[in-house]
Amino acid sequence: MDNMAKKDIDSFQEKTLADFVIQRRTEPDIFSWVDSFSETINYLSSIGHNMYRRVMLSANSNHVLVEDPLTKKEIEMIMMGSNSYLGLNNHPRVIKAAKEAIDRYGSGAGSPPHFSGYYDIHRKLETNLAWLKGSEDAMIFASGYSTNVGILSCFLGPKDTIIIDKLAHASIIDGALLSGAKLSTFRHNDMNSLERVLSQSQKNTAGDRLVVVEGVYSMDGDIAPLQDIYNLTKKYNAKLMVDEAHATGVLGKTGKGSPNTSTLKEKLI
Ligand SMILES: Cc1ncc(COP(=O)(O)O)c(C=O)c1O
Structure with missing residues (x-):
């Protein structure tokens, strides 16, 4: 990284994930494609600009504690990339209900809901979502x-x-x-x-x-x-x-x- 020409550094900073997807289409060798991806990610990490897979140390809220990739120290940052717009993931009633559900059902359904992992609380959620949306019915997926x-x-x-x-x-x-x-x-x-x-x-x-x-x-x-x-x-x-x-x-x-x-x-x- 030390001897990297300025031109290379600029080209690293301008790259997005989409560039690598496009590059893969013309790059027959997976390993050389992966190498150039790693080089870019390593460079971005070395200057503290790698936004992917940043390690969070607190609940995902409007402020979060994050591990600084350079110093490894805990820092506070403003979260601009969350889709929990209403903060329900941290709402006391949601947290209480999630804990109660784990006590009753364990930490996983052991099977997809479409098969044999379909609980009464899944059905209740679907019924409530259908009501919210004004639709005939609803079906939940994992993501x-x-x-x-x-x-x-x-x-x-x-x-x-x-x-x-x-x-x-x-x-x-x-x-x-x-x-x-x-x-x-x-x-x-x-x-x-x-x-x-x-x-x-x-x-x-x-x-x-x-x-x-x-x-x-x-x-x-x-x-x-x-x-x-x-x-x-x-x-x-x-x-x-x-x-x-x-x-x-x-x-x-x-x-x-x-x-x-x-x-x-x-x-x-
Ligand atoms: C419009 C839209 N649909 C689907 C998805 C995928 O959702 P998930 O991250 O739950 O898989 C996203 C993710 O951000 C999205 O923005």
């Missing part, structure tokens, strides 16, 4: 990633087309790829672009067409124009899926998230 991958790969197949916003989360893309459906994208929150893609896909899709957007986008925090998106999906006879990871608890008077289709329908009439 947002597994939700998108599970739903898309289960419901869609090679005859279908999945149309996603360009800024949609990677789990939506992975789910779409796993489904084997044709994948099309439209420009972020751009209704002209969505209409073009919907119109084209109507001609060349034998199966169903599903538009997938996010209620609130994770990176920029901007909101999807759901009423317009819903109108277009109706016009072109497509279906709509909304990832509410960052909208639930955040949008709406009571934190229900984006308006659901029944609310949108009512507004349309």
Whole structure:
């Protein structure tokens, strides 16, 4: 690292994870690809700028205790990367309920809920979530990633087309790829672009067409124009899926998230 030219240092600082993903596509040898990744991470760590896998020493809250990677000392930092917008992970009632659940059920279900690890508290949570969302029912998954991958790969197949916003989360893309459906994208929150893609896909899709957007986008925090998106999906006879990871608890008077289709329908009439 000591003899590193300034040009190399600048190029390290400008790199993002996406650069390595792209590089892998043209880099046939996994080990040399991994080496250049390690070099960058080591360099960023050596100047204290590596933001990945920082070791936290306290609950994830608006202030957190973190191990300083250079001095190994405990420092306090402001947390800007959490999705616990309401701080429920630290709420005394949630902590009490989690402790009681561990006392009663142990520390794990021993099986996925879809199989034989489905408890009364899972069902209660699903019922409450369905009530919150004003939906017929709900099904919980272990993570947002597994939700998108599970739903898309289960419901869609090679005859279908999945149309996603360009800024949609990677789990939506992975789910779409796993489904084997044709994948099309439209420009972020751009209704002209969505209409073009919907119109084209109507001609060349034998199966169903599903538009997938996010209620609130994770990176920029901007909101999807759901009423317009819903109108277009109706016009072109497509279906709509909304990832509410960052909208639930955040949008709406009571934190229900984006308006659901029944609310949108009512507004349309
Ligand atoms: C919009 C969106 N969907 C899905 C996910 C994946 O969620 P998880 O981290 O729970 O797997 C994320 C993660 O940040 C997200 O931002």
